[in-house]
Amino acid sequence: MTGHIHSIESMGLVDGPGIRTVVFLQGCALRCQYCHNPDTWVCGAALSKEMTPEELVKRLRRFKPYYGQTGGVTFSGGEPLLQPEFLVQTMELCHRERIHTCLDTAGCGLGEYQEILTHTDLVLMDIKHYTPQGFQAVTGRESGAWETFLLQAQAQEVPLWIRHVVVPGLTDGDEHLQGLLDFVSKLRNVRRVELLPYHTLGVHKYHTLGIPYPLEGVEPLAKETLAGWQKRFDEAFPHIN
Template sequence: MTLGCVHSIESMGLVDGPGIRTVIFLQGCRLRCKYCHNPDTWAEKASENMILSPEDLLKRILRFKPYFGSDGGVTFSGGEPLLQSEFLCEILTMCKDAGIHTCIDTAGCGRGDYEHILSHTDLLIYDIKHYTQDGYLKITGCSDDETKRFLETAQNMAVPLWIRHVVVPGLTDGDEHLSGLESYLETLTHIQKVELLPYHTLGVHKYHEMHMKYPLDKIPPLSHEKIAEWNKRLNRNLTANVI
């Protein structure tokens, strides 16, 4: 029996996909993003997490199905949900069999059979850390080879995409960087939405509690207003890029 390590469950999520959603945060992530606000999800197993079978998790999800309506569903996030690929495959298949809309919120850095996972995925929320190899390495501490492999598979399978990108002062901000992002997005298809997310410091206290140094100490949060125009610009011409 495949078991999953679940960090937490949000019963009524409103920002992780369309409609009202149950959001399952799976444990484990290989990336070490400088702005990560959930370092408690990095370890692939942690004693305080829930260890569940796909059947047990489905029972929990089904409790909230009446609230999903025609637009909602379930979103698997993390950490990096693709690290628990066998478990994810099984629970995605069960959700689809139960008539539930499925979404994965991912940076595309996992393991296993991506085609099988994506064949049961209705929507990808894909987190672009950086669109250049050097920038990706600087932010995450990892190569971008794996996320490129995942994205290529998703593009070949025509999985709908919501793109997310965190705008960090000094790392991923400024007109030059965002123009480069715009050019990169023009090379992709099946994009339904682009969300530039302002860098925030809400997770800094977790680093202190875990006796870890926060990599972006003294970098101030970024306001939504500073990237509002770029959000409009990047979403303006999506229609021609969906197919």
């Protein structure tokens, strides 16, 4: 059993609590208009490094002194749920090593969610949109897969950090953000909500790969413009690690 690894970041500070190792897995079925990692879309040996769960956890073990009481490993992508067997085995080994596990996901995988979530301490839930129509507009795919994953995460009472990218003309505006607040308010175990302003840091990758960028010309969103709404979400969901 091997997994396809796009890259590994050894000192991540924004992808979960504490200091974390972020493991980016190759492959994603979504085609989000604002995706900044198009190089992770296709899963294949030529595009990634292959590692066994044992090899990866051996590497993670070296970073344990930096994790402290709150850090650990975050599995990101791409979409980590597209490699379920590798993810389950790796997460199980992490728990044997007492390494905190976090799953950064859009919830669109291949199943085996119950077993994956059994070994998941925290889910960073990337909500692309809270309506089926909006989800398809943002991702080019139907919303059924992520709804299934979210229901399973709720059933297993896994803690959630909600993330939502705010894109001008696509997922911004008071009506949209109020709808997001209403949607998230119905979920259980939400530890925090992060509104992420749209940026263009990944546009050069599209040019390098020769892929048209769907939001060409859309200006980045200043973080300050979201301050009022972020405050409302912070008040509704006080930060808990």
